[in-house]
Amino acid sequence: MSISGPPTMSQPDKSVMVTGIGALCATGLNFESAFTALFEKRREPAAPQRFGLDHPTTYPVFELPPSPLDSEDENQPWLRTSRLALAAAREALENAGWSDGKGLSQLKVGVCIGTTVGGSMNDEQFYRNFRDGKNPDLKPIDRYRRSNPAAVLAQFFDLHGPQLTIVNACSSGTDALGMGTAWLRSGLCDLVLAGGSDELCRVTCNGFISLMISDHQPCRPFDRHRSGLNLGEGAAILVLESSRLRKHRKRPPRAFILGYGSSCDAWHLTAPHPEGRGLRQALQLALNNAGTKAEDIAFINAHGTGTLNNDLTEGKIIKCFFPKTPFFSTKGHTGHTLGAAGALEAAFTIAMLQSEKIPASAGFSETDPAIGHSPTSCTRNLDGRLALSQSLAFGGNNAALVFGLDGVGQ
Amino acid sequence: MIPMAIRGIGPVGAFGAGLDEWRAALKGEKKVEPELTTIETDQGSYNLPVFRAATKTLGTIVKSRELRRLDHFSRLALLGACLACEDAGQTLISEHTGLIVASVYGASATTFAFLDSFIKDGDTLASPTLFSNSVHNAAAAHIAKHLNITGPNLSLTQGNLSIPMALMTAAHWLAEGRVDAVLCGAVDEYCDVLGYCWQNYLNRQKPTTRENLDPDLTPCGPGEGSLFFWLSRAEGPNTPYGYLEKFEQNTLEPTNKTLNGAGPLIYSPGACHDNLNLRLNQLNNYLHLDLSQLCGTLPIATAFDLATAATMLCDQALYTNEPLKHPSIPFSGSAICCWQPDYATSRKPLTGNCYWITNRLNL
Numbered sequence: 001m002s003i004s005g006p007p008t009m010s011q012p013d014k015s016v017m018v019t020g021i022g023a024l025c026a027t028g029l030n031f032e033s034a035f036t037a038l039f040e041k042r043r044e045p046a047a048p049q050r051f052g053l054d055h056p057t058t059y060p061v062f063e064l065p066p067s068p069l070d071s072e073d074e075n076q077p078w079l080r081t082s083r084l085a086l087a088a089a090r091e092a093l094e095n096a097g098w099s100d101g102k103g104l105s106q107l108k109v110g111v112c113i114g115t116t117v118g119g120s121m122n123d124e125q126f127y128r129n130f131r132d133g134k135n136p137d138l139k140p141i142d143r144y145r146r147s148n149p150a151a152v153l154a155q156f157f158d159l160h161g162p163q164l165t166i167v168n169a170c171s172s173g174t175d176a177l178g179m180g181t182a183w184l185r186s187g188l189c190d191l192v193l194a195g196g197s198d199e200l201c202r203v204t205c206n207g208f209i210s211l212m213i214s215d216h217q218p219c220r221p222f223d224r225h226r227s228g229l230n231l232g233e234g235a236a237i238l239v240l241e242s243s244r245l246r247k248h249r250k251r252p253p254r255a256f257i258l259g260y261g262s263s264c265d266a267w268h269l270t271a272p273h274p275e276g277r278g279l280r281q282a283l284q285l286a287l288n289n290a291g292t293k294a295e296d297i298a299f300i301n302a303h304g305t306g307t308l309n310n311d312l313t314e315g316k317i318i319k320c321f322f323p324k325t326p327f328f329s330t331k332g333h334t335g336h337t338l339g340a341a342g343a344l345e346a347a348f349t350i351a352m353l354q355s356e357k358i359p360a361s362a363g364f365s366e367t368d369p370a371i372g373h374s375p376t377s378c379t380r381n382l383d384g385r386l387a388l389s390q391s392l393a394f395g396g397n398n399a400a401l402v403f404g405l406d407g408v409g410q
Numbered sequence: 411m412i413p414m415a416i417r418g419i420g421p422v423g424a425f426g427a428g429l430d431e432w433r434a435a436l437k438g439e440k441k442v443e444p445e446l447t448t449i450e451t452d453q454g455s456y457n458l459p460v461f462r463a464a465t466k467t468l469g470t471i472v473k474s475r476e477l478r479r480l481d482h483f484s485r486l487a488l489l490g491a492c493l494a495c496e497d498a499g500q501t502l503i504s505e506h507t508g509l510i511v512a513s514v515y516g517a518s519a520t521t522f523a524f525l526d527s528f529i530k531d532g533d534t535l536a537s538p539t540l541f542s543n544s545v546h547n548a549a550a551a552h553i554a555k556h557l558n559i560t561g562p563n564l565s566l567t568q569g570n571l572s573i574p575m576a577l578m579t580a581a582h583w584l585a586e587g588r589v590d591a592v593l594c595g596a597v598d599e600y601c602d603v604l605g606y607c608w609q610n611y612l613n614r615q616k617p618t619t620r621e622n623l624d625p626d627l628t629p630c631g632p633g634e635g636s637l638f639f640w641l642s643r644a645e646g647p648n649t650p651y652g653y654l655e656k657f658e659q660n661t662l663e664p665t666n667k668t669l670n671g672a673g674p675l676i677y678s679p680g681a682c683h684d685n686l687n688l689r690l691n692q693l694n695n696y697l698h699l700d701l702s703q704l705c706g707t708l709p710i711a712t713a714f715d716l717a718t719a720a721t722m723l724c725d726q727a728l729y730t731n732e733p734l735k736h737p738s739i740p741f742s743g744s745a746i747c748c749w750q751p752d753y754a755t756s757r758k759p760l761t762g763n764c765y766w767i768t769n770r771l772n773l
Contacts (some may be wrong), residue, residue: 018414118565119546120652121603122521128529130603133450141607148569164575167516167546167565175564182582206528207541264509264563266554269542278560280506285588394542395551397563 015243015407016181017253020096021347022088023165025234025257025334030091034234034334034344035351039379041110043333045218045230051202059214061200062232074139079147081118082237084340085197089153092193096239097251101157107245110161110189112180113149113237114172114196117340119165122203129186149197153237161189167339170303170392171262172196173236174342174401178260179238190245196343204316211270219306220334220363221329222315222375229305232335236343238350243407255350258292258386258402261285265396271309272392276317282398283321283390290386290402297325297402298384299358301349302375304329304391305336305399306363310392315371328376332362342391342399349389349403356382411581413644416651416767418498420490420595423635423705424461428493433721435704438727442508442704444631446580458605461633461706465489471496472556479539482553483517487549487597488556490636496555498640504535508562508589511550512576512596514569519601520544520590521576549597557661561589572596573712574657574763577641584643595638596679596710608632608707633706651720652769655745712748712763719767744769 010389021031026045028034045060050070053059064070069083093101111225121144150163164179166172173196180194208214208377210229215228265284267277272279287293300322303314306329318327330348337344352358361375379409390400421428425435425442434440444459465485468477471492477485495503524540542548553564562583568575573596580592623737644653701714722728723746745768 041605116546119516120544121515121518122519122525122544124525124529127522127525127603130606131526131529135450138607138610145569148567150571162575162578163571164579165567167567168563169545169547179582180578182586186582186585188582203525206533206536207524207538207544210532210536210538210541212538262562262564263505264554264560265552266558266560268555269548269551272706342612393547394545395547395563396554397547397551 013309014185014258015408016184016257017241017243017246018238018255018257018350019241019246019251020092020094020098020239020251021236021254021405022091022095023234023236023344023347024064024084024087025337025344026064026232027333029065029067031347035348038330043218045335048200048205050200053202053205055209057080057216059205059209059216060218060230061205061231063200064233077143077146078152079118079143080117080199081197082147082149082152084199084233085113085149085153085237086156088195088197088235088237089157089193092237092239097249098239098366101159102151104191105158105160107190108161108188109159110180110183110192111150111153111159111163112166112176112183112194113153114166114168114176114342115149115198116167116169116172117201117204118147118149118339119167122139124202145346153193162174163301168397169394170336170338171342171397171399172339173344174346174389174391174399176260177238177257177343177346177401178262178399181257184240186244190242192240193237194240195235195237196340198233198337198339199324200231200233209373213307215306218363219332221304221306221331221361222311222368222371223364224366225367226306226308226311229307229331230335232331232337234334234337234340234344234348236340238347240342255353256404256407258408259286259288259290259405260401261289262397265398267396269395270312272396276313276314278394278396278398279314279317279390280321282400282402283317286400286402290364292386292402294322294325296386296390297322298382299352299387300325300327301345301389302327302329304331304361304375305388306331312370314392315368315373319371319373326358326376326380328358328361330359332399342389346389346401346403349387352382353385353387353403358382411578411656412585413653413655414584414641415644415646415649416639416720417642417649418494418496418500418640419552419720420638421494421495421496421635421652421714422465422486422490422493424462424633425704427467427489429497429721432717433501436718436721437665444706447602447605449609458609459631460600461631462600462603463635465661476556479543481517481520481543483520483560483597483599484543484552486599486634486636487511488553490595490597490638491553491557491593494595494638497744500640500667503557503559504590506590507559508580508583508592509550509559509564509595510578510579510592510712511547511553511565512572512574513567513598514572515598515604516546516567517544517548517599518604519599522601522603530601543642553593559593570631571763573710577654580641583640591640591642593638595636596635596713598634598708598710600632600634605632618625620700630702631706633707634709635700635705637710637717650724651666652723652767654716655766655768657763657765715748716765716767719748722746723767723769
């Protein structure tokens with residue numbers, strides 16, 4: 001990695017193109033199937049199949065459909081989170097016309113990935129053995145140490161640009177896309193693989209259940225009777241390219257990242273600011289960065305976890321600043337995929353802009369009077385060309401991205 | 411990368427807290443003693459020297475009520491962050507301030523304590539407080555809340571590249587105009603699991619007894635700590651700590667003209683336990699500084715290297731614990747280079763990350 005040249009706002013290449021998407025989650029093992037399922041009514045969160053939990057109540061999760069990725073062979077070189085990221089990255093590169101990353105090693109290619117579980121050293125079996133004085137083998141630690149998601153992708157595709165794993169909890173994926181955008185705008189990179197990845201694991205499930213924000217029913221984002229989230233797992237990787245690089249290639253971009261904003265509530269570890277101070281700030285920054293205004297946004301892919309606090313704060317902000325803009329949450333279909341969520345929702349947002357339709361907000365049926373504003377209740381057609389995807393996170397982090405079908409000056 | 415002015419430094423480690431105590435340790439005026447911790451391995455048990463960091467000072471800065479639910483990891487981070495702010499003379503923080511927290515292992519002790527809570531008592535008794543503090547960005551949230559930093563907030567982990575990526579991100583934010591200042595730092599804590607791993611990795615690399623290891627190549631014990639910088643764009647009033655001018659990856663060789671032209675070099679052989687097979691005799695042309703004697707080996711040691719370079723520039727003195735025979739050498743140069751081997755991205759020996767700190771720009 002060699003970093004040089006001044007990235008200044010005076011000479012930004014603002015047209016950051018999204019040229020490829022790869023994703024997998026509970027709704028499908030590739031992006032097309034995952035996206036298509038958002039428009040179906042069927043959703044089937046269930047008790048986790050890959051591990052057990054010992055609670056009197058079953059807390060359903062959105063697990064990936066069975067696949068070879070499920071192999072728990074101890075000789076697997078990487079943690080599941082990195083394997084999911086790799087699967088999504090391969091699909092994204094194929095989609096962008098860079099099959100298997102061929103030709104990328106000659107370019108300045110960065111990797112920026114958001115995660116939560118993928119950054120945590122918490123192998124339960126290793127620790128149980130350690131506690132029991134069994135002198136456990138270090139294989140799980142070795143696997144953790146070489147499984148940094150950004151490093152895995154860089155190594156696998158022989159990429160030589162910056163690599164960064166963001167661990168901003170639930171906004172990690174959105175922040176990773178924002179950071180990748182900044183790298184391209186500054187000229188640091190020609191192309192960036194950016195997104196998020198997270199696996200379901202016992203440790204995280206126990207954590208969210210202990211916080212008493214897990215629903216024992218399928219989650220109901222923005223609904224009056226919502227009572228928590230369902231965890232999910234998945235990965236989404238977007239191929240971002242500079243317009244300079246894309247000039248030499250024929251395939252048109254899928255969309256553009258036009259703006260990114262982020263902020264912190266500086267308020268509470270586990271609850272958003274009640275007036276949405278930080279979210280408002282992040283949204284304003286993203287809109288300013290995109291050179292657009294709230295009225296131009298065709299729809300909002302909301303964070304919408306299904307928890308009381310998140311949806312109340314987020315719903316009130318949307319009502320106040322985007323009173324006529326349709327919004328929805330896709331977590332009723334995917335579950336909360338934590339570090340992958342922002343990237344997965346960004347990918348869905350782009351596909352919705354392209355297909356000119358948005359889905360019903362799964363799980364919603366009755367307006368919450370405390371919010372006074374309702375998400376979509378059926379599939380709707382669109383005619384706008386700009387959309388927002390936003391994330392609120394543990395620790396009070398907020399991040400928002402503005403996507404468009406047209407680049408700057410087009 | 412645009413040059414960044416270092417306007418404040420907040421170090422916390424086994425040597426104490428704050429620049430005065432760090433300076434005293436660098437000069438050899440303060441002896442740093444590790445604690446002995448018993449580690450069990452399949453080759454028997456023995457005492458491991460651990461360089462633990464105390465956070466008592468935090469009680470004089472933050473109300474005890476605000477500290478009630480903070481774990482040791484977040485306290486380490488918060489103390490370093492507060493000290494950097496204080497050192498920079500920052501009392502009022504605007505929404506144009508960003509926060510970056512890098513960590514290689516995160517709140518590892520808290521993470522395993524959370525596992526303890528449900529392994530011991532069952533899944534239904536998993537501790538929500540421990541879980542909250544185990545999340546990677548909990549420390550950043552605590553810092554933001556206490557210092558009211560409402561600007562962009564980023565937690566990251568990238569192995570040995572964690573510090574360069576934190577600094578690169580800070581430079582990007584400043585260059586974009588997204589922020590006017592960045593509180594940028596790193597934190598890692600010790601836990602028994604890491605101690606166990608540390609010792610086992612040592613034994614794996616040298617399949618002999620610990621006593622037979624070459625003392626010149628053997629780090630003296632794992633450590634913990636935090637170090638934060640208050641960074642801003644280079645324009646504005648001069649700063650005594652100089653400017654982080656650039657960093658890049660390169661190969662360190664005695665004949666490397668680029669490095670020779672950069673002035674003295676800080677190279678911390680014990681900073682990372684991946685470095686054991688480095689041959690120090692290849693580096694005789696450079697100043698050696700083994701910070702592991704002051705804060706233990708810890709994955710974020712690069713931050714301490716940079717802080718040391720900045721302190722030397724400020725003090726116009728080279729501190730070398732070689733080992734503490736001549737603790738201070740007068741120095742009138744204008745640049746110091748820090749270099750740290752990086753095995754994460756290259757297996758070639760002596761490839762690493764190089765940072766230049768200057769006390770005037772446009773060298």
